[in-house]
Structure formats: structure tokens, C-alpha cells
Amino acid sequence: MNLNPVTETFQNEDQRWLGSAHGTSAGDSITLDTSTFTAGTHYPNGYFPSGLPLGKITATGLYGPYDDAASDGRQTLVGFLLCTVDAPSVNTQDPQGALFWHGKVVEARLPIAVDTNGKADVAGRIRFV
Numbered sequence: 001m002n003l004n005p006v007t008e009t010f011q012n013e014d015q016r017w018l019g020s021a022h023g024t025s026a027g028d029s030i031t032l033d034t035s036t037f038t039a040g041t042h043y044p045n046g047y048f049p050s051g052l053p054l055g056k057i058t059a060t061g062l063y064g065p066y067d068d069a070a071s072d073g074r075q076t077l078v079g080f081l082l083c084t085v086d087a088p089s090v091n092t093q094d095p096q097g098a099l100f101w102h103g104k105v106v107e108a109r110l111p112i113a114v115d116t117n118g119k120a121d122v123a124g125r126i127r128f129v
Contacts, residue, residue, distance in 0.1 A: 013084050016109045017051035019129050023103025027082040030099045033057055034091040036064030036074065042112070043087040049111040052081040053118060054099065062094060068117045077118035079126070080105065104129055 018024065032054075037043060042052065042065050053066035055074030064070075066077045079101035088095060102125040107114070119128055 013050060014109075015050050015083075017080070017106050017111075018100075019104025019106050019127070023100055024082065026102070027098035027100055028079075030054075030063045030097050031061075031094050032081075032085065032097055033060065033062035033064045034088055034094055036062075037087075037091075038065075039087075041065075046087050048081055048085040048087055048095075048097070050081055050084045051105075051110045053077055053110065053112055053114050054079055054081060063097075063099070065112070066114065066118055068115055075117075077114060077121040079122065080110070102126060 032048060036057070037048070042048065054063045055066040055070065055076055056063055056078050058073035063078075064072075064074045067074050069075065079099045082098040082100040085095050085097045101122075104127045107128045114128075119126075
């Protein structure tokens with residue numbers, strides 16, 4: 001029997017970037033390619049935040065951070081991480097998440113801003129307010 005104290009850390013879910021509940025029940029299951037994210041930028045506190053803009057890597061089908069300057073598929077915004085995901089301690093482990101791909105987004109509440117090209121990529125599926 002282990003009677004030592006155990007400490008667990010939890011991340012508060014911040015979904016204020018969602019403009020409505022529309023689309024939240026239809027998230028697609030995805031796998032994040034941890035090696036494409038930067039710790040200090042994309043998960044500074046050990047969690048991939050809800051609302052993180054994502055692109056799909058063409059060669060693997062995994063998802064990474066949207067980057068208009070990329071050339072591996074991530075240059076096309078496909079949606080946002082629906083719920084916060086715990087970042088693994090090593091970047092060779094790829095966690096599961098959910099993709100928010102249609103609905104309304106409160107642009108000012110996103111953890112990372114989306115540029116004009118990204119907004120054009122999702123026009124007709126995601127409305128920015």
C-alpha cells in the first residue's frame with residue numbers, strides 16, 4: 001500500500017473561443033503529430049489548448065499547427081482543436097484529440113491568431129466573429 005501523497009495537475013478548459021454550440025457535437029477524431037509543435041508556443045504549460053488552429057499533414061494524415069508558410073499540408077487551415085489535450089513528455093508520442101471543423105469562432109479568444117489565408121481556407125464552414 002502506498003500512503004505517499006500524490007500530486008496531479010489539471011488544465012482548466014477554456015472554450016470561450018466557441019461562438020456557439022453548433023458543430024461541437026460533430027468533432028472528428030484526430031491524432032496530433034507532437035513533433036510539429038513548439039513547446040513554448042503551442043503548449044507552454046504542458047497542454048495543447050482548446051482552439052489551437054490545425055492543419056493536416058499530407059504524408060501522414062496526422063495534424064499539426066496551422067502554418068501558412070509550411071509546405072507539408074499544414075499551410076491549409078482545416079479546423080481547431082476542440083478540447084484541451086495533455087502534451088506528452090516526449091515528442092514521439094502522438095495524442096488523440098477532436099477537430100472542430102464547422103461552426104462559429106470568436107476570433108479574439110483563440111490562443112493563436114489565424115491569418116487571412118487561414119480564414120479563406122475554412123470559409124463556408126467556419127464563421128469568424
